[in-house]
Amino acid sequence: MLNLQTVSPLTLTTPKGFKATGIHVGLKRKRKDLGLLVCEGGASAAAVYTTNQMQAAPIIVTKQAMEASEGRIHAILVNSGNANACTGELGLTHAYMSQHAIANHLQIKPEQVAIASTGIIGQTLAIDTLVTGVDQLVASEAEEEADAFAHAILTTDTGIKTAGYQFLMNGSEVSICGVAKGSGMIHPNMATMLGFLTTDATVEPNVLQTILKRSIDRTFNCITVDGDSSTNDMVMMLASGAAKTPTIMLDTQEAEQFEQAVTHVCQELAKLIARDGEGATKLIEVTVQGTDEERLARKIAKQIVGSSLVKTAIFGEDANWGRIVAAIGSIDEPIDVSKIDIRIGSQWVLRQSMPILFDETLASNELAADTVAIEVDLNSGSAVGRAFGCDLTYDYIKINASYRT
Helix, strand or coil: CCCCEECCCCCCCCCCCCEEEEECCCCCCCCCCEEEEEEEEEEEEEEEECCCCCCCHHHHHHHHHHHHCCCEEEEEEEEEEECCCCCHHHHHHHHHHHHHHHHHHHCCCHHHEEEEEEEECCCCCCHHHHHHHHCCCCCECCHHHHHHHHHHCCCCCCCCEEEEEEEEECCEEEEEEEEEECCCCCCCCCCCCEEEEEECCCECHHHHHHHHHHHHHHCHHHEECCCCCCCCCEEEEEECCCCCCCCECCCCHHHHHHHHHHHHHHHHHHHHHHHCCCCCCCEEEEEEEEECCHHHHHHHHHHHHCCHHHHHHHHCCCCCHHHHHHHHHCCCCCCCCCCCEEEECCEEEEECCEECCCCHHHHHHHHCCCEEEEEEECCCCCEEEEEEEECCCHHHHHHHHCCCC
16 A cells, blocks of 8 residues: 655645746736746656647647657646637647747747646737746746746636645655646546646656556546536646656556556545536535446446536435436446445435435435535446536536626
């Protein structure tokens, strides 16, 4: 069992080799809107991107940079307040200008810079404002500057989202930390969120990519808020190698330890995103077990937590297990529906696909908690999968009805 120690403070600069900052330049009215993460010696990089076919200009430019640099990234520039999405050739030009501005500022090659944007879709990026702001960016290892970066990437989030762990690998202390943003337009796979992780372990880009992708499949790709995916979003991880660990190779004990730690950080961030869903009052955690494959268990869990009827029942504190059954049955793969068990909170409400008596008052009280747990057992195998989401409330409509104003 990997002995993970929670990192305090939880910042991107806790792992050795990283600096960060975040400032307000005018892309948003008041709040910080431009962030910079730097690994001066260069870092191995891995990234997973939104599956939305309408991918924004920053995603295109970052993919090109990752290919051109063979996964060696020195800096990530992030702006909020404007997504630079659906902005045509002009938007692509602005994305390149952003990349070149920070490359000139740091005296590195453009292909060593990844960029990300989040905010309103379809509006022209105020590129002069952004480029002018780049000259004001001074990254450091200070906790407050890492905190400033975490604030600079937010949109409708109610607060910053951070997580981090440390553990020993062959006697060397390794740190993995991350920040994320996201509260609406969240739906698997890889949607309206940005996530950035740093580590001081030594990992080659191809190995880091494999580990990050597997971790994301179990975490970020298992959250849903509203069923809508976005145009801009990605998770990127940088490994500085500054902890001087032996190079991590796949299919080794060190790789297994490292992947466990990455998955833990990703899961903490994913749960924070789900809990901060626009207008949300509750985090919903769904565990599905008893299938032949983990993939199928995760798929069913996502189907349940993504159901608008389930989400509204949780908001209404109504233990309506029929909505959960309906969500399970709508899966597009064959399952044995004759022996399903369901538990809501502490109470079993269905056994072998037959209703059983339960305490409605207790169930309603438990559904009023900040976190609501739903467990499903299909009794057809040993695999387990989880998904995370939130309830669907009146405030979600209010927030999104006036998003541009």
